[in-house]
Amino acid sequence: DAGVIQSPRHEVTEMGQEVTLRCKPISGHDYLFWYRQTMMRGLELLIYFNNNVPIDDSGMPEDRFSAKMPNASFSTLKIQPSEPRDSAVYFCASRDRGSGNTIYFGEGSWLTVV
Amino acid sequence: GQNIDQPTEMTATEGAIVQINCTYQTSGFNGLFWYQQHAGEAPTFLSYNVLDGLEEKGRFSSFLSRSKGYSYLLLKELQMKDSASYLCAVRFDGSSNTGKLIFGQGTTLQVKP
Numbered sequence: 001d002a003g004v005i006q007s008p009r010h011e012v013t014e015m016g017q018e019v020t021l022r023c024k025p026i027s028g029h030d031y032l033f034w035y036r037q038t039m040m041r042g043l044e045l046l047i048y049f050n051n052n053v054p055i056d057d058s059g060m061p062e063d064r065f066s067a068k069m070p071n072a073s074f075s076t077l078k079i080q081p082s083e084p085r086d087s088a089v090y091f092c093a094s095r096d097r098g099s100g101n102t103i104y105f106g107e108g109s110w111l112t113v114v
Numbered sequence: 115g116q117n118i119d120q121p122t123e124m125t126a127t128e129g130a131i132v133q134i135n136c137t138y139q140t141s142g143f144n145g146l147f148w149y150q151q152h153a154g155e156a157p158t159f160l161s162y163n164v165l166d167g168l169e170e171k172g173r174f175s176s177f178l179s180r181s182k183g184y185s186y187l188l189l190k191e192l193q194m195k196d197s198a199s200y201l202c203a204v205r206f207d208g209s210s211n212t213g214k215l216i217f218g219q220g221t222t223l224q225v226k227p
Contacts, residue, residue: 031213042219043157043201056214091156095213101145101164101205103215105156 002026004106006092012112018080021109024073025094033093033103034067034077043091049075050097082113118218120202125224126192133186134221136202140183145205148176148187151220152198160200161187189223197225 005024013019025032033048047057052069060067064083069075079086089110095103118138126132138146145164149157163169163178163185175188189196202218 033215035217043217045214045216048214050213097213101162102147102159104159107156 004092004094004104006090006106006109008109009107010110010112012114013082015083015113016081017113018078019082019086019111019113021077021090021092021111023075023077023092023106025075025092026096026104027073029094029096029104030072031095031097031103032069032075033095034075035091035093035105037089037091037108038087046077082111084113087112118202118204118216120200120218120221122219123222123224125226126189128192128194128225128227130192131188131190132192132223133188134200134202134223136185136187136218138183138185138202138204138218140180142206143180143183143204144207146176146178146185147203147205147215148174148185149201149203149217150198151201157201192225194225194227197223199223 007022030051034046035043036046037043046059047067048055049069065079067077089108091105091108093103093105120136147162148160150160151157161176163176166180168177173190178185199220199222201220203215206214
């Protein structure tokens with residue numbers, strides 16, 4: 001299995017620009033999570049989906065952040081407009097409820113907003 | 115909210131044993147995980163506990179006490195490659211949001227020769 005695939009791996013963008021992060025979960029997994037990691041705040045849960053439906057988005061910082069999951073094999077996290085404080089590593093993770101409880105992380109998208 | 119507490123940093127010597135503690139809020143608890151994260155990499159799964167007791171997996175063991183809201187990760191025969199951040203994560207299930215996995219801040223372990 002290819003694992004959770006995220007793109008881009010690294011992005012540097014200017015403040016005010018739109019940023020779109022992409023994720024392909026492991027095939028067959030029915031849960032998808034978006035996390036953000038910073039030195040100050042650690043690994044924060046932003047939003048998660050079950051069977052493509054958003055279950056809990058209480059961790060989304062503000063209206064500038066939005067996430068979609070149009071089908072079982074693709075999700076996006078969008079920041080518009082981006083700000084320097086959004087600089088972080090954004091991880092996507094997926095889980096198969098049927099075969100266990102472990103979630104598997106992608107390699108992360110390293111975002112720098114200047 | 116769901117609070118998870120673990121020490122920020124620990125130092126240990128190669129070949130020794132180290133115990134990393136984690137405490138959490140018990141409401142809605144449905145499982146505890148330990149993940150390892152090397153600098154610049156993604157977290158990787160180490161262990162999972164849902165019932166009280168000790169789970170052993172090679173050099174790593176994890177313990178859970180649900181009544182006390184407490185877990186620890188035990189690393190034996192430490193190796194230099196064990197230098198990493200260790201993340202405690204708890205699954206909370208509510209009436210409207212099952213499967214929510216929340217992470218602690220992580221414990222950075224430095225193994226010295």
